[in-house]
Amino acid sequence: MVCALGAAVCYGTATVLQAIAARTAAATGPGGDVALLWRALRQWRYVAGLMLDGLGFLLQVLALRSVPIYAVGAALAASLAVTAVVAARLLRVRLSRVEWAAVAVVCAGLALLGLASGAEGDRAGSAALRWAMLGTAAGVLLLDGVGGRLPERVRALVLGLASGFGFGVVEVAVRLIDGVTPGALLVNPAAYALLLGGGAAFLLLTSALQRGSVTAATAGMVLGETVGPALVGVVWLGDRTRPGLGWMAVLGFAVAVAGSLALARFGEAPVPQVHDGGGPPGPGSAPEPSRRPRFRQAP
Template sequence: MICALASSVCFGAASVFQAMAARAAEPGTGSGVDVALMWRALRQWRYIAGLGMDGLGFALQIVALRTLPIYVVGAALAASLAVTAVIASRVLHVRLKRVEWTAVGVVCAGLAMLAVASGKEGHREVPDALPWALLAVAFGVLLLGMVAGRLPPRSRALVLGLGAGFGFGVVEVAVRLIDGIDFADPAWYALLVGGGAAFLLLTSALQRGAVTTATAGAVLGETVGPAVVGVVWLGDRTREGLGWLAVTGFAVAVAGSLTLARFGEPPAPADEAGPGSAGTPLEVGHDPAPERNPGTP
């Protein structure tokens, strides 16, 4: 559980750096997934720093996934939005509303319930088709990103975010299926393709879509599906008689995270940001109106 929470802290801090770098990168000409966007973002030192935090968070996530049920780890990862919100309030001087501070407390309460109710990870023999199904979903995430470019802006943000969440969910399940280094195992390729596709779609969603919509989609995609797979196919269970507490804690933690969805991309610091940096993230595709000169009609 300590590793799961530490992973959440790493991901929450990384999102601050990565989102700022994604916005600072030169935008592409298309409306969907921009493959070159990640390379442009890599020129930003903040994106490199964020990737380093993501690497550490992923290592901690692997440890957590090997010892905890997926539903616990997934909820902890969604709670990274609470970490981002707190960092934004302290470092970027973003004013949190009362409901958002309440949501931070709700997320913590949900994680506490899960910590009490969760049992060990399951060891059920998985169907042979499950790794191949994961690989198919991973490639499906890439296809989803291509289709998203044809959708209206609001729907595009949701689909890109949801697709990124599915990709991260594939990674969560694949980590549980991998047993040693075996490159003939499709779960390895599902992990690589799913993780890469998730980063690509999420980076595109941060630059091209409404932050709240994209982040909410990602939270739902990376929590609900993997939790169901863990319970149904991998044998994840709760402590005896505490199933109700685990379900409640999971729902509470995810609901609190969705309330904090706007912190999927906090605003840039005041000395670097332009209009819109005083506590509310700019929606992509809605440029601030230029200032009028005195006397100009």
């Protein structure tokens, strides 16, 4: 559970650092995506964010090999609370009382989950489940091609939900990989599901954030990456709680996810506007969305 919380801290902090770097890169001169990325990569904040993303993914894998998927999923959703707190500190973003309450609710839910969670399930997962994860990942990838044709009012939510399914495939696939030798990985459908699911989820989330509401896209992603994988872990992989504390785990999971949904606008960290002089923003600068896709879940 410590690894899961550590991953949330890494992901949430990386989102803010990368948002600052991306906005600064856009303000320093014109150019296409490649030029903007190159300027961002020359900033220590962006590089530090990428390093935190990598560390967060390693911690996520360790957590998934030790505790139930439902606990890890809820902890990863809590990275939105980390982003909110870090943004309030570094970017002077004002959180409302409701948002501060949501941060407290997330912490309370995770505390309940930590007390109630047992060890990871002892079932290895069937070959059918491995192929099902690969098929789900392929289905998520296909949705990227039709996402732009969806009605505008539901587009971001559907694409965000589909991206959450892709990230959920990654969570389940980690549990279905028994050996990490090249021979074992090549014949395991779960290894391909992990790569395909992560890549498809990243593309879908990028599309969702560019074509619709950040809040709707992030809310859909949180639901997709928590509820489905949690059910798979309990039903097919044997995830359980400590004896007699099943109710506490359900309550903690629901509370943590609900609090994360209340903070969904931090799916992209808000960054200060840069004034016409191109220097750092003043204390009264209004925040605006970074319009930058989240990098945290991509393996």
